Amino acid sequence: MAQGGTQPRIGGVLAELLRDGRERYNARFIEARRYKSKIDAAGFSDVLATTLAPIVEAVNAVDSSKTTQCFDALYDLSLELLGQELLGPRSRCLVLEEGWRTLLPALAKHLVAEPRKVAGAISNALYNLAQTPGARPDAWIKALGTCGAKTNDVATLLQAGQVAAWTAGMAHFRNDALTSLEQLSNGNADVACSLLELPATDRSSLPRVLGRMKENPWITPLQARDGSGVSSSKLKIVKRIGAFKGLGGAFLAPPCVSHENGQFVVGDGHDTWVLSADVFGATLLKYAAGKCIPRRHATHGAGGNLRLNSGSGTFPEFKTVLSAADNGQTLAVTVATSHTICLLAAAG
Numbered sequence: 001m002a003q004g005g006t007q008p009r010i011g012g013v014l015a016e017l018l019r020d021g022r023e024r025y026n027a028r029f030i031e032a033r034r035y036k037s038k039i040d041a042a043g044f045s046d047v048l049a050t051t052l053a054p055i056v057e058a059v060n061a062v063d064s065s066k067t068t069q070c071f072d073a074l075y076d077l078s079l080e081l082l083g084q085e086l087l088g089p090r091s092r093c094l095v096l097e098e099g100w101r102t103l104l105p106a107l108a109k110h111l112v113a114e115p116r117k118v119a120g121a122i123s124n125a126l127y128n129l130a131q132t133p134g135a136r137p138d139a140w141i142k143a144l145g146t147c148g149a150k151t152n153d154v155a156t157l158l159q160a161g162q163v164a165a166w167t168a169g170m171a172h173f174r175n176d177a178l179t180s181l182e183q184l185s186n187g188n189a190d191v192a193c194s195l196l197e198l199p200a201t202d203r204s205s206l207p208r209v210l211g212r213m214k215e216n217p218w219i220t221p222l223q224a225r226d227g228s229g230v231s232s233s234k235l236k237i238v239k240r241i242g243a244f245k246g247l248g249g250a251f252l253a254p255p256c257v258s259h260e261n262g263q264f265v266v267g268d269g270h271d272t273w274v275l276s277a278d279v280f281g282a283t284l285l286k287y288a289a290g291k292c293i294p295r296r297h298a299t300h301g302a303g304g305n306l307r308l309n310s311g312s313g314t315f316p317e318f319k320t321v322l323s324a325a326d327n328g329q330t331l332a333v334t335v336a337t338s339h340t341i342c343l344l345a346a347a348g
Helices: 012-020 022-035 041-062 064-083 094-106 108-113 115-131 137-150 154-167 171-187 189-195 200-215 221-226
Strands: 236-241 256-260 263-267 272-278 281-286 305-308 311-314 323-326 331-334 341-345
Touching: 012 022, 012 041, 012 064, 022 064, 041 064, 041 094, 041 108, 064 108, 064 115, 094 108, 094 115, 094 137, 108 115, 108 154, 115 137, 115 154, 137 154, 137 189, 154 171, 154 189, 171 189, 171 200, 171 272, 171 281, 189 200, 200 221, 236 272, 236 281, 256 331, 305 331, 305 341
Parallel strands: 256 323
Antiparallel strands: 236 341, 256 263, 263 272, 272 281, 305 311, 323 331, 331 341
């Protein structure tokens, strides 16, 4: 980024591309600025020099015959993102900015194949991760950067991206991610192991690992591999999610939870969400704005004594329960004095 008002210098391959296509690129810049008032020459110059230049160099090193084609796609997309203040000096999504600067150069061979699709998918994923409380965009960037070198086609890369989003905290991707891991284990086992942070030598263990993770959402890949932490007779709190909206949370009132149509549904009397949770994270996604579930009392115990299947435990904070529901693997509990949902499981 420019310091002291001095614009960064553009050199190398990018300078040649801009010089050779000056009229064409200038026309596209002027056209974009007609529709996006927040696009300015100084901001775009910063994007070109600090963000696009390293990507162009990386693409050129992979296949110089595709450099212009890739830059054309990235030029237009970067103008769109600059106009939305998602790239450039005024970026309101620093995670997306970081992804363009560090991840896209590492994915140069995939950009050569489908520049707009890859850059667009990466941008969309990073924005969604940044907007999801509790998600870990940095972990996603690291995981996909590692997988980029192990994948040979864009379809596999994007499949790995969804799995990486799940392990980075996007719990609502769980079922699709497990399906993708099963598919990857059949032809790209190294990628699957990398995504689960298992050594490549554990390829043959993948079916067992995935089977155990399907059965128990509260064990890690390592525990699934080793057979540890699979079950316990002791119920314990494995995760808490939610907070008062006035303090940056989602709920205006203490929420109630029920289990309907195979999913946890949460309502606060104003809005409704679907709750997804496992060992990697927990998410709340709007279910149907304005639709509220009825308040339900616990059927899993009383006086702070809770149970789920063969597991049980005593929790003083749950002596008076507002609502409780389970899906056979996880017990969700709320109380009238808190905006937090507590998730309990009998995981070792």
